[in-house]
Amino acid sequence: MTVRRGKKLSISIQEHMAIDVCPGPIRPIRQISAYFPRLSPTSPGPLSPNPATSPLTLSPGSVASGMGGTHLLSPLLAHGRTGGGCSLSLTSSVDTSVEINSDDSDDCTALGTLEFQLRYEQLSSELHCTLLRAKGLKPMDFNGLADPYVKLHLLPGACKANKLKTRTIRNSLNPVWNETLTYFGITEEDMHRKTLRLTVCDEDKLTHNELIGESRVPLKRVKPDQTKHFHTCLEHPPPLPSPTAMGEALRGISCYLREWENEQLHSLEERGRLLLSLQFVPPLSSDEQDVDRGEGEGGEGRRSGGLCVGVKRCAHLAAMDVNGFSDPYVKTYLKPDIQKKSKHKTAVIKKTLNPEFNEEFFYEISLSELANKTLEVTVWDYDLGRSNDFIGGVCLSGHSQGDGLRHWTDCLKNPGRRVERWHILSNELPRTLSHD
Secondary structure, eight states, X not given: OEEEESSSEEEEOOTTOXXXXXXXXXXXXXXXXXXXXXXXXXXOOTTSOOGGGOSOEEEOXXXXXXXXXXXXXXXXXXXXXXXXXXXXXXXXXXXXXXXTTSTTSOSOXXXXXXXXEEEEETTTTEEEEEEEEEESOOOOSTTSOOOEEEEEEEESSOSGGGOEXXXXXXXXXXXXXEEEEXXXXXXXXXXXXXXXXXXXXXXXXXXXXXXXXXXXXXXXXXXXXXXXXXXXXXXXXXXXXXXXXXXXXXXTHHHHHHHHHHHHHHHXXXXXXXXXXXXXXXXXXXXXXXXXXXXXXXXXXXXXXXXXXXXXXXXXXXOOXXXXXXXXXXXXXXXXXXXXXXXXXXXXXXXXXXXXEEEEEEEEOOHHHXXXXXXXXXXXXXXXXXXXXXXXXXXXXXXXXXXHHHHXXXXXXXXXXXXXXXXXXXXXXXXXXXXX
């Protein structure tokens, strides 16, 4: 049996596959259904509401008989000859994120539909997902209703660090959320290689929450600084591979393992993301210093100029505690540090993988001296009564590479201007750093 899926779906069946005409058992139909889960020995239902326009109908025709009372299964168009009461309709649903108004989607779905919007802000590296509403959800409770909510994950690498969740709407099959959830630190590379999974679940207080359906959208479909509207059919999660498929995969396991190992090494190197702002504050002139003294105290060190380091927030941090979260804080050093006075530390944010700090530290230093320094920023998990766990870190200097070098260079070349940039945390502890 071969299937070719194009504008219209066509099937050719080899002549050695025969089917008993009704009223006998139709076991071969169940064999065909095993290859096509959406193939059913019934008349076109809600998935094909208009038989006249159905792409294909299979019915046992009056073909020359083969062995005994058997006939070959012949494909006939729906508007042609139907041959009796055993007809088959074939429909296909391949993409779990197809839009309702596209040619590849069904007119309706038993699980319901989900309407939402996506917008990627390229300058701030933020991905905004606005959950609008769902319609026609599958009833999950005894009262014929459901308590739906939506949770978001970024694939690959779904975990608590990139999980977002809406509020729950009680006793509704047509919930309206109008709620915006935001991912921070999303790079252009993420937009090309990651997929957003939207899962609609039914909340149960006494038992486990139940999954209603899901939809997956490749982020590469979203253009920067443009809002894209989606209206998708909810689908069942993709099934686990069958033993036969697993056996076929095992034949090329060596190649697969090499690719998997490379992917895992890449993911291990990334322990989260950190948003830093750097600003070299030029020294004040003598007139400006006199005005500053007249206005009162404060900013004594800044009169001679220096580096202002702003620790804004972290995103998608690695979980270091058994509860699946961390208690993160950030430390900064300006090396070499002969006098051991460059260490600064933020407050500890409890039980989160996406902390927001908004703290600033100032290093009094000239621009010429700063060019030979290295800024080390590390993120730690606070543990009471034992050593704190290292989550990740980043080094910025003239000897750095990639984003670290670009951020450092922009700061030195633009005195007085605040420069913000996201940095991917590495799991390598800086060699010049001593443990707490």
